[in-house]
Amino acid sequence: MAQRNDxxxxxxxxxxIETAWDRHRFDMKLVNPANKRKFDVIVVGTGLAGGAAAATLGELGYNVKAFCYQDSPRRAHSIAAQGGINAAKNYQGDGDSIYRLFYDTVKGGDYRSRERNVYRLAQISVDIIDQCAAQGVPFAREYGGTLTNRSFGGAQVSRTFYARGQTGQQLLLGAYQALERQINAGTVKMYPRTEMLELIVVDGRARGIVTRDMVTGKVEAHLAHAVILGTGGYGNVFYLSTNAKGCNVTASWRAHRKGAFFANPCYTQIHPTCIPVSGDHQSKLTLMSESLRNDGRVWVPKKKEDTGKKPSQIPEADRDYYLERKYPAFGNLVPRDIASRNAKDVCDEGRGVGPGGLGVYLDFADAIERLGKKAIEERYGNLFEMYERITDEDPYEVPMRIYPAVHYTMGGLWVDYNLMSNLPGLFVIGEANFSDHGANRLGASALMQGLADGYFVVPYTLGNYLWSERTDQKPVAADHPEVKKAVADVEARTTKLLSINGKRSVDSFHRELGKLMWDKCGMARNEAGLKEALARIPALRAEFWENLRVPGTGAELNQSLEKAGRVADFLELAELFAKDALHRRESAGGHFREESQTPEGEALRDDENFSYVAAWEFNGVGEEPTLHKEQLDFEYVKLTQRSYK
Amino acid sequence: MRLTLNVWRQKGPSDKGGFEKHSLSDVSPDSSFLEMLDVLNEQLIEQGKEPIAFDHDCREGICGTCGMVINGMAHGPQQLTTTCQLHMRKFKDGDEIWIEPWRAKAFPVLKDLVVDRGSFDRIIQAGGYISVNTGSAPDANEILVPKTEADRAMDAAACIGCGACVAACPNASAMLFTSAKIAHLGLVPQGQPERYSRARNMVAQMDAEGFGGCTNHGECEAVCPKGITLENIARMNRDFVKGMFIARQEPKAQA
Known part of the structure; x- marks a missing residue:
C-alpha cells in the first residue's frame, strides 16, 4: 500500500494538559452574536451528539438544518444505551478525579487514543451532568435528593450516573427536547425521514449535502457553511449486531469517498452478554447489561457430549467455570474483550450450548441461593423479564444463555482536536468519529463522548472555523457544477440500484457479508482469514451490483431501496475494515490478532511499530487506499501491558 | 407454524387501501413478529412483488418506532410489549392474524403500515421541555430532587412515543402521551417555572393536531408497552385547569 510521509x-x-482546553477556547475566534444567524450549518444525525449539537447551535443563533433517517429525532439509537454515563464528579468522595477518568480512559483504550482529546472529555464530563440535570433528566437519586452513582464495567470508583436501565433514553430525550425547543424557536429546521446520500465539496471545503426524502423520494441539495456528521457507528457491517436496523455507514462513507480520512476501522467492540442467535430468521441481537456478570457465573460443560443435556443434568464436577478458572483475580468480571474471546474459544472447542452451539451459560443459581430470589429480582428483574420474553426461558430456573455480539465501533472518520476532519468544514462527532476511545471503549463512556462533542466541543470549534474562514467562503450557487454533479450522482446511483433486476434481495447480501465479517474479522483475526475476507468481499460486491433485486420505484417510500444504498456502502467499508485489520499486526483493545498475544493469551500491543492512528484515504472502489499516520505520543500516561490474572 | 395473514396494504396517503391475504408456513415460534414479517417480505421480493412497508428500528422495545394493530390490539396480545418484542410463540399453529396500521386522523398513513407521527413532535415543540441553554446549568447537586418524586418522574418519562395509546383509543386521544411529558417535567423542581404554561400550550397543540379528548376508556393504559398510567392524565388536567386560571396570555399552537 502507498504510504505518505506528511x-x-x-x-x-x-x-x-490541564489548561489546554481553556487556553484553546481563549485562542479560538468568536462569532459575534449578531453575525451567527448569517451562518448556515447542517447537522446530520440527531442522536446524543447530533441532537445536542443542533440544539446548542440553535440556541447560539446559528441557522441550523438537522437531518435524520428516523421519523423523529427522539428515536436515534443512542436511546438504547442502558447502563449509564460516566462523569468525574467525585460525588461519592471515593477518589475519583478528572485526571483519574482521563487515565482510565486512555488505559482502557489500550493506549491508542489521543491524550489531549481524552483529557478534555474527562473535564467536560462534569458539565454534562449539570446540563442534563437542569433539563430534568430523571437520574437516580439518594433519599436526600442528591444524585447517586454506581461502579460500572469494573471501574474502581463509582462515577456512573444512571436513570434505571434507560440512561440512553433519558439523555436522548433531554437532547431531543432541547432540539424541539429550538425547532419551535425557528433556529433549527428539522428534516426527519431524510437520508444524506452525498457530501458536497467545493474548493476543498465541505459545503453541503444531497439528501433523499424517504417518503417522496425527492433528491435535493442543501448548502451551508459547514457540515456536522453525528451519524453513529458502522457495527451493522456485521449484519447481526446490537445496533438498530437502520444504523448505517452511508453518511461517513460518502464523506470518505469525497476525501475525508477513515481512521482505525478495525477497532470494534464486542459485547460479551448478548442473547444468542435463535435461528436463520434472526434480524438483530439484543444486549443484556453487563452488570449481570456481577452475580452470574459463566460456564460450559467440560465434555462436548454434555452440551445437548439440560444444564440441571450436568453435575457440578462436569462444569467448567472457565473465567473463574483462568482469571482467578477477576473471575467473571474480566473486561469485555476477554470475556468475549473466551466464550468464542470454548464454543470453537465444541462446548457451546444452545442452538448451533453458540452460547455459554450465565448462571444465577448460586446468587439466588446466597441472596434470595427477591434480591436478584430487585437487581435484575427487568433484564430477566426481557430475556424471558425473547427466549421463553425463565432465568430464575434455567441458566441464561449468552453470546458476544458486535456493539460499538471505535473507528470512524478521522478528526483533529477541533473535531474537524481533514476536509475543512466537515466536523464529525459522537460514535461517527474515531477520537476518544482508542482501541476499546469503557462502559458508560459512549453517552459521555456523544454529549461532550455535541453540547460542549463542536459549538466552540465550529465558530472558530466559521469566523477564520469567512472571507474565503464564497457563496455556493445552487447550480454550481459540484452541486449539480453530487445530485446527479445520487440520482444515477438510485436508478442503477433499481435497474439491476437480479435475483437476490438486499438482505441476502447483507447476511452473507455479515457472516463473512464475523467469521474473518470478528473477535479474533489472523492473516490467513483476513486475506480470505479481502478476496471474498470484492466478489460479493461485484455480485451485488449484478444480481440485486430492488422492487418498487425511487419516487416513493421504498425500504428495499434504502437498505440497498446502505449495504452498497457496507460492501465498500468492509474491504477497508479488513485491510486495516490486516495491516495492524499487533493486538490492541477490540482488535485481537491471533499472531500477537502474550503466553497467557492476552492482547499484545506493539508500541514500537503501531503507536499511531491509521487514517485511510480513498482512492477509488477496489483501489489501494493511502495510509496516513498520526503518531500518538504519551506525555502523561505510562504504557503498560494489561493483565487480569 | 402455519399462519394466514391479512395485512393492510395502502400505496400512499390518498390511496383507499385494503387487506391482502398471505399464507406463511414454517414460521419459527422463536422469531419475533417483525422477523416473521421479514420472512414474508423476502418471499414477496422473490415472487417479484413489493414487500410490506412497516416502521421499525431498534427491535429491542425502546425506540418506539414500530407499532401495528394486531388482531385489533395495538402492539398485539402481550401486555407491556412492543411489536418488535412480541414473539410468534404467543400465537398458535394455524392462526389467522389481522395486521393494520395505527389509525387516527392525526397519524396519516404514509404507506402500508407506516404512519406519520409528526404530530407528537409538534406537541413536544409546544412546550415539552425545560428551557435551559447549554452551559447555563448550576452544579447538578444544587438541585435536590426527592427520590420519590424522581422515581415518579422516571415512571412517566419512560414513554417511548410509539403512539399505541392513540391507536387504541376510541377517540384517538393523545392524552396519555401528552400527559406523560407534562407529568415528568412537572414533578421535578427544574420543571416548575414553566409547569402551567407547558400544560396549556401542549394541550392546545394536541387539540390543534386533531386528536380527540379522553373519556376514560382506559384502552391507552391497557396497551401501553411501558406501563404509563392514567394517573398522568389526571395530573395533566389539574395543571391545565390551574394554568387556565393563572394565565396571562392565550396558549400558542402551530397551525
Missing part, C-alpha cells in the same frame, strides 16, 4: 496533525494545543 503526517497528520492533531492541531491540539501544547503545554500543560
Amino acid at each position: 503526517e497528520l496533525r492533531d492541531n491540539a494545543p501544547s503545554g500543560p
